[in-house]
Amino acid sequence: MAAIVSEHLLEWYDAHARNLPWRARPGEPAPDPYRVWLSEVMLQQTTVAAVKPYFEAFTTRWPTVEDLAASPEEDVMAAWAGLGYYSRARNLVKAARAVAGQGGFPDTEEALRELPGLGAYTAAAVAAIAFGRRAVVVDANVERVVSRLFAIREPLPGSRKAIRACAEEITPDSRAGDFAQAMMDLGATICTSRDPKCLLCPLQAACRGRAEGDPAQLPVKAPKKAKPLRQGKAWWIERDEAVWLVRREGKGMLGGMRALPDDGWSAGGDGSGEPPLDGEWQGAGVVRHTFTHFALEMSVECQSTREEPQGQGEWWPVDQLDEAGLPTLFAKAARLVLA
DNA sequence: GAGCCGTGGTC
DNA sequence: TGACCAAGGCT
Missing domain, CATH: 1.10.340.30 (Hypothetical protein; domain 2)
Incomplete structure (x- = not known):
């Protein structure tokens, strides 16, 4: 045979x-x-x-x-x-x-x-x-x-x-x-x-x-687990036609990729909701994105500022955002803000 | 072994 | 439209 x-x-x-x-x-x-x-x-x-x-x-x-x-x-x-x-x-x-x-x-x-x-x-x-x-x-x-x-x-x-x-x-x-x-x-x-x-x-x-x-x-497969739904936020901070981008750490979710700052949402739980800057935030809408093992509803909030946010990051020209290499979740968030 | 890790297409 | 699926690897 x-x-x-x-x-x-x-x-x-x-x-x-x-x-x-x-x-x-x-x-x-x-x-x-x-x-x-x-x-x-x-x-x-x-x-x-x-x-x-x-x-x-x-x-x-x-x-x-x-x-x-x-x-x-x-x-x-x-x-x-x-x-x-x-x-x-x-x-x-x-x-x-x-x-x-x-x-x-x-x-x-x-x-x-x-x-x-x-x-x-x-x-x-x-x-x-x-x-x-x-x-x-x-x-x-x-x-x-x-x-x-x-x-x-x-x-x-x-x-x-x-x-x-x-x-x-x-x-x-x-x-x-x-x-x-x-x-x-x-x-x-x-x-x-x-x-x-x-x-x-x-x-x-x-x-x-x-x-x-x-x-x-065939093949017979074991049933899959349900995906939890998580809530989180991402922050669009703009200054002089540039947006503040961070690099995600290590080996975790989207590790090593450029991203918008977020409130710590993960597969294990919701984000804190705590913004990285004081001041008035304006809601831009919600991004829905499904990962392998959880779904995320991420609301995007915007602020224009003259200040420098806390921590590591870089000002990235908004008109060159395509070259930043944002993973799809954050590319969706950017699209929402710029629409 | 089982959980974690993306995304876009399909029905 | 939500669930399933696609040339898996790492811990």
Whole structure:
């Protein structure tokens, strides 16, 4: 069964592979490891459509890993703004500097796994796609395809071990990179989460989920927790056509990103409501934003001042706010004020 | 293992 | 329209 699956899938991939900017066409030499790594990190929990313009911008501005390694971290953070999961950008810079210091990318799964931001999935994907190593690449697509192919009915995440064992079984010794990308293309276009296109699937004859009549019900997932709703405030402080921006600290929510000052709202609780300046504030409205694990209603209040707010920050020209690299929540707040 | 960490698209 | 989803990693 294993050989049949990989043969049919690779044959399908040779005919139907998506043409993506970071990808070699079937039969072409493997692409630059830098481009493979960058695309894989950007694609973590992120759609192809969202990644494309960022990949284009990054590879134009930083054509090599050495260019990226030489860039100030804050420039990379600003360029990442809007893509989300900002720890990826922080780790991207760390990894680029490590790679540049080593004189190039390591070419084994084990060594790649040591770079910050490369977990089990990404290390396997880069090893297979960029270096032709046989590696078992398991992402959400593979979990879905394998769950259906083998009719695994144990709910995620408990079924991960069984899924990995089945993925190991069908991963071929050669063309492991094409095989991994084929699994992802199949998951993205045929074996989709909703309404799988079984009639077009190259694996339909081998699929136990299809044979058992309910492939769309797989994989079974544990129910998700409800998201709490939090309240908070952000402050728009303006002086001489410039707005006061701060840099968020550390590794927490939106860590390392430029932002408006706020009242300390978080996933764990509401903000204090305490403003960073005395004086009259004018309400500009409310921004509603949903994060992975909570929803936020953030009211935005404005003040023009001649004073310098407390703490670290910078006056940023309002007409150049697009270049500040604000994460989407604060970009929404700015839009509200400037509308 | 489970919680934390973004965003935009889809139905 | 709200819930779900997308090429996960870190702690």
